[in-house]
Amino acid sequence: xxxxxxxxxxxxxxxxxxxxxxxxxxxxxxxxxxxxxxxxxxxxxxxxxxxxxxxxxxxxxxxxxxxxxxxxxxxxxxxxxxxxxxxxxxxxxxxxxxxxxxxxxxxxxxxxxxxxxxxxxxxxxxxxxxxxxxxxxxxxxxxxxxxxxxxxxxxxxxxxxxxxxxxxxxxxxxxxxxxxxxxxxxxxxxxxxxxxxxxxxxxxxxxxxxxxxxxxxxxxxxxxxxxxxxxxxxxxxxxxxxxxxxxxxxxxxxxxxxxxxxxxxxxxxxxxxxxxxxxxxxxxxxxxxxxxxxxxxxxxxxxxxxxxxxxxxxxxxxxxxxxxxxxxxxxxxxx
Amino acid sequence: xxxxxxxxxxxxxxxxxxxxxxxxxxxxxxxxxxxxxxxxxxxxxxxxxxxxxxxxxxxxxxxxxxxxxxxxxxxxxxxxxxxxxxxxxxxxxxxxxxxxxxxxxxxxxxxxxxxxxxxxxxxxxxxxxxxxxxxxxxxxxxxxxxxxxxxxxxxxxxxxxxxxxxxxxxxxxxxxxxxxxxxxxxxxxxxxxxxxxxxxxxxxxxxxxxxxxxxxxxxxxxxxxxxxxxxxxxxxxxxxxxxxxxxxxxxxxxxxxxxxxxxxxxxxx
Numbered sequence: 001x002x003x004x005x006x007x008x009x010x011x012x013x014x015x016x017x018x019x020x021x022x023x024x025x026x027x028x029x030x031x032x033x034x035x036x037x038x039x040x041x042x043x044x045x046x047x048x049x050x051x052x053x054x055x056x057x058x059x060x061x062x063x064x065x066x067x068x069x070x071x072x073x074x075x076x077x078x079x080x081x082x083x084x085x086x087x088x089x090x091x092x093x094x095x096x097x098x099x100x101x102x103x104x105x106x107x108x109x110x111x112x113x114x115x116x117x118x119x120x121x122x123x124x125x126x127x128x129x130x131x132x133x134x135x136x137x138x139x140x141x142x143x144x145x146x147x148x149x150x151x152x153x154x155x156x157x158x159x160x161x162x163x164x165x166x167x168x169x170x171x172x173x174x175x176x177x178x179x180x181x182x183x184x185x186x187x188x189x190x191x192x193x194x195x196x197x198x199x200x201x202x203x204x205x206x207x208x209x210x211x212x213x214x215x216x217x218x219x220x221x222x223x224x225x226x227x228x229x230x231x232x233x234x235x236x237x238x239x240x241x242x243x244x245x246x247x248x249x250x251x252x253x254x255x256x257x258x259x260x261x262x263x264x265x266x267x268x269x270x271x272x273x274x275x276x277x278x279x280x281x282x283x284x285x286x287x288x289x290x291x292x293x294x295x296x297x298x299x300x301x302x303x304x305x306x307x308x309x310x311x312x313x314x315x316x317x318x319x320x321x322x323x324x325x326x327x328x329x330x331x332x333x334x335x
Numbered sequence: 336x337x338x339x340x341x342x343x344x345x346x347x348x349x350x351x352x353x354x355x356x357x358x359x360x361x362x363x364x365x366x367x368x369x370x371x372x373x374x375x376x377x378x379x380x381x382x383x384x385x386x387x388x389x390x391x392x393x394x395x396x397x398x399x400x401x402x403x404x405x406x407x408x409x410x411x412x413x414x415x416x417x418x419x420x421x422x423x424x425x426x427x428x429x430x431x432x433x434x435x436x437x438x439x440x441x442x443x444x445x446x447x448x449x450x451x452x453x454x455x456x457x458x459x460x461x462x463x464x465x466x467x468x469x470x471x472x473x474x475x476x477x478x479x480x481x482x483x484x485x486x487x488x489x490x491x492x493x494x495x496x497x498x499x500x501x502x503x504x505x506x507x508x509x510x511x512x513x514x515x516x517x518x519x520x521x522x523x524x525x526x527x528x529x530x531x532x533x534x535x536x537x538x539x540x541x542x543x544x545x546x547x548x549x550x551x552x553x554x555x556x557x558x559x560x561x562x563x564x565x566x567x568x569x570x571x572x573x574x575x576x577x578x579x580x581x582x583x584x585x586x587x588x589x590x591x592x593x594x595x596x597x598x599x600x601x602x603x604x
Contacts, residue, residue, distance in 0.1 A: 027444045028406040058405050086376040087394060087405035088346045088441070125406045126442055128345035132476060132489070159448050164496050168447040171492035174550065178485035181539070222495060225553040232546040267540040275538060286515075 019051070019113035020261050021121060021143050025176060026154030027169075028125040031189045034244035035154050036122050037063045042250045043118060050118040053105065055139070056125060057094035058087065066122075067112075068105055070098050091129050099135035106142055113147045131176055140180055144272060150183045150260040151176065157188045157196045157241070163212040166202060167226055174233060183260035183268055186239040191248060196241035203234040337433035337464045338584055341456070343493055344471030346441040349506035351380065352567050353471055354438050358382045360573045366434060371426070374440040375412035376405065384438075386426040388416060409442060413451040420458055427462070435464075446493045453496055467584035468494060468501035474508050474520055474564070480534045483523050484547075486562075487554055500583045502563060504576055509566035524562050528555040 022039070026032040036052070041064075043050045054066035057076035062069075074097050080090035109119055121143075123130045130136035143149050153173045160166040177184050188196035202209040206227030238256035242249035342350050354370055359382075361368045369385035376394040392415050394408040403411055416423065427435070439445075439452070446452050456466050470490040477483050487503070494501050505524070511517045523531065528551040535547045563579050565572045581587065 027448060028410070028442065029444065029448060060404055084378065086374075086378045087408070088376055089378070091405070092346055125404070126346065128441060128443055128489075132345035132473070133347060134476075137476070156448065165447050168492045168496050171488050171495070172443065172447070174546075175485045175488035175492065178481045178488065181481060225549075225556045229546070229549040229553050232549040236542060236546050267542065271538075271540055 017114055018147050019116045019119055020257070020264075021109070021113070021119045021147050021149040022152055022257070023121045023123065023140065023143070023149060023180075023182075024152050024154060025123055025127060025130065026189075027127050027156065027172075030154045030156040031244050032125070032154045033059065033063065033122060035187065035189055035242065036120055038242075038244040038247055038250065039118075039120060039253075040064045042247065048117045049115070050120055051109070051112045051116040052120045052122070053109070054122045055095065055098070055130070056122055057098070058091050058124065059122075062122075068108065070094065073101060074098055088126065088129070091124050091126060092133055092135075095124065095129060095133065095135045099138050102139055102142060106146055109143070110146050119147070127172075131179060137179075140182070144180075144182055144268075145276070148261050148264045148269075150185060150257065150264065151180050152185045152187055154187045154189050155199075157190045157199065158194045160188075160199055161194060163202070163209060166199065167209075167222075167230075170203075170230060170233065171226075174229065177233075177237070181268065181272070183263040184237045185253070185256045185260050186237060187253060188239065188241045189244055191241040192243040192246045196239075200234075200239060203230045203239070206231070337435075337462070338467075338586055339433075339435040339437060339459060339464050340467045340469050340580055340584070341437045341439055341452070341497070341499070342469045342471065343439050343446070344441055344506075345443070345473075345489070348441065348471040348473045349567075350438055350441065350471055351377075353469070353504065353506060353565070354436055355381045356565075356567050356573050357436060357577070360570070360577060361434075363570075364577075368434045368436055370436045370438055372438050373416075374438060376409060376440065377438075385435075386423075388412065391416065391419070391422055406442070406444075409440060410444065410449060410451075413440075413445055414449065417451045417454050420455075423455075423458075424462075433464075443489075443493065446496050450496075453498075456497055456499060465584040465586075466499045467580050468497055468499045469504055469580060470494065470501055471504050471506050472562070474505045474511060477505070477520060477523070478516065479538070480523065480531050481538065483531070484535065484550060488550070491554075502576070502579045502583050503561065505562045505564045507566070508564045508572070509568065521564070524564055528552070 024032050024036055026035075033056075040050060040052060052064060052066045053068045054062060055070050057070050057074055057079075059071070074094040076090050076094045079085065079094050079097070080087065083089070083093055085093060113119055123136075130139075140149070140151075153176060155169055155173075160169060173184070173186060188199055202212065209227055209230070238259055240249055240252045240256050242253050342353055344350055358368060358370060370380075370382060371386045371388075372380065372384045373388050375388050375392055375397075377389065392412045394405060394412055397403050397408040397411050398405070401408075401411065427433075459466055470493060472486045472490065477486055490501075490503050505520070508517070508520075511520065532547055532551045535551075536544050539547065563572075563576050565576050
């Protein structure tokens with residue numbers, strides 16, 4: 001906290017610099033945490049400091065040091081035993097508890113984003129805990145409203161060699177894209193095991209994907225429609241192959257990152273602001289409408305219905321008596 | 336014919352509540368059902384369960400013995416079950432009037448990354464089961480068309496790996512107090528994809544319009560845009576959900592065959 005005034009004065013002289021928040025998402029086993037470690041190491045090597053936030057309450061050992069760690073605030077095992085929850089419920093509840101304090105995290109992050117190029121967020125291994133929970137939505141939305149935010153979806157490339165898994169993974173990625181409404185970078189991880197070239201080919205060329213699918217009827221008809229989605233998807237976002245293990249592809253990743261940040265400023269930020277404004281206007285309009293309704297109602301009851309006058313008079317008549325009581329007490333007290 | 340439904344959906348989407356409501360509902364309509372718990376990390380249930388994966392293996396066992404985290408533990412448990420399917424067969428064999436609800440864990444990895452659920456379903460189809468998937472989504476998260484799209488896509492990503500007919504259910508409709516939001520959500524339940532597309536295009540950047548269109552046509556082609564609403568205490572809604580699931584697995588189509596078979600069984604006993 002002692003640093004805060006210092007960075008505040010720095011801000012006045014230097015033109016405002018804002019780091020980018022990277023939210024790392026991926027299914028369990030996709031190598032999300034190793035990828036984070038690689039990002040961290042790469043940035044340190046390039047002498048670009050970064051700030052790390054861990055949001056996974058259930059992780060046993062982090063291979064890197066987190067500046068903010070959910071585990072310092074919420075003890076996942078205690079949450080489980082205190083609330084009588086299973087592992088999954090424990091993670092959801094821990095994250096919810098943490099989200100109630102997220103405004104404090106946000107303040108810190110905003111402050112630190114002035115001196116760090118990137119702020120990395122590691123998310124729980126159970127991807128749906130983050131994507132389909134109230135707390136995940138709160139964290140993503142408030143973050144995106146504060147600093148440039150990019151979603152990185154880490155894909156387990158070797159597992160995608162099965163065309164069905166690949167399609168399923170891409171659909172899930174689409175699902176996150178629509179939910180988060182933020183720039184999106186696909187990171188095909190573990191390219192040291194299998195090169196991600198085949199994924200790119202499948203996204204670009206429908207016939208290749210078709211050939212890779214089993215000859216089940218359901219799948220082949222689905223893949224035809226799916227091919228179109230994938231092509232559009234591919235055109236819309238940057239896909240890079242990376243290896244958290246060897247560090248290959250990290251430069252490509254940061255090139256994609258720069259593109260995503262540009263996208264954030266040019267397209268997503270104005271969109272988010274427009275939507276926010278629209279939402280505010282809607283609530284304003286609703287408030288005004290309700291107020292008007294209330295006014296109409298009260299007008300109606302007072303003017304149109306004379307019988308109500310009596311009910312109105314009685315509480316008014318009661319009031320002086322009540323006041324007398326209070327006065328009596330006050331008089332008695334000093335004595 | 337034997338029937339089963341797989342109840343799926345992300346954590347907190349109301350799977351267990353769905354099972355509770357369904358068990359009560361089937362009791363009222365006098366259909367005998369059995370619930371099998373497939374989540375090795377589950378804690379407690381509000382309904383009687385006929386079989387429990389936790390009797391075979393639990394995540395906490397695995398976590399202690401093998402030092403796995405919650406995720407690794409779950410995957411280990413499910414793979415263990417698939418490797419020892421005879422345990423499940425034994426449990427399945429004991430029911431004659433077969434209608435089984437599988438209360439499944441929510442982790443998406445079980446459906447996409449490792450083929451456990453697919454293998455389980457293949458095994459059941461091999462045993463002459465008719466399988467239907469029920470995918471649950473929490474209505475509270477679907478407050479705009481983009482999130483609706485997102486929900487459909489997550490349902491689809493689970494469904495394509497299982498290759499079973501399925502019903503999408505929107506749960507917790509009773510928790511939506513605001514009348515206007517409720518009507519908005521209801522307008523998306525059985526929508527015209529072009530209508531959704533229009534709203535979606537308006538609320539997304541121009542670059543994304545192509546993707547919007549492609550996904551809208553995908554959902555249209557597969558008739559996956561439909562969601563059935565449900566509140567846990569609304570008997571009418573529950574009944575509609577039940578009928579949809581029945582339709583989806585063609586329940587009772589060959590009931591005539593089943594009746595003589597049952598009668599034959601009586602003298603033997």
